[in-house]
Amino acid sequence: DTGVSQNPRHKITKRGQNVTFRCDPISEHNRLYWYRQTLGQGPEFLTYFQNEAQLEKSRLLSDRFSAERPKGSFSTLEIQRTEQGDSAMYLCASSFGLVEFFGPGTRLTVL
């Protein structure tokens, strides 16, 4: 399978804990995006990388959130001191042109 992959697929954590998600994009794609999706809503943009550079961050990305793409390949999204409001599906997408191809997402549940 040469699509975007995300791990883990599901994560249940207690409030206050830190969590980290991983995204492996399509190998030739230089752009990588993180989105958050809550039930019944469309995905909301969080942040975007071109190669290893983080070029854009949404105001949704509070200081508890950090994303990295150290070698311009896979990316990680960390949420520190999780809150119940962080419960959502976290989607990763990659692109070479304008079309973004999405992974299956990581569903986070904060208890």
Place this chain on the structure above:
Amino acid sequence: GESVGLHLPTLSVQEGDNSIINCAYSNSASDYFIWYKQESGKGPQFIIDIRSNMDKRQGQRVTVLLNKTVKHLSLQIAATQPGDSAVYFCAEIPNQAGTALIFGKGTTLSVSS
């Protein structure tokens, strides 16, 4: 704020019927639009895209129409099948310099046999 929205949250059709899913956008400067299909528990899947210099684009069983005068986008699915049941989102790139997609709330398409 500027956003892409969908006219109907749900649409129910019979297998074999044609489906039309609508979307209104507010930013007249938007240059590029994409339709995605999202099945339960999965990420959005690319269906078809269209640039603002086009009025119509056809794919396999799908057609996207763009009316820039009224800022309206539609997705037509021919001979709808049960496997088409999903949530459909339109998304826009608001300007050429930006790359983040802005999604609407989605329309849930239910196809009955």
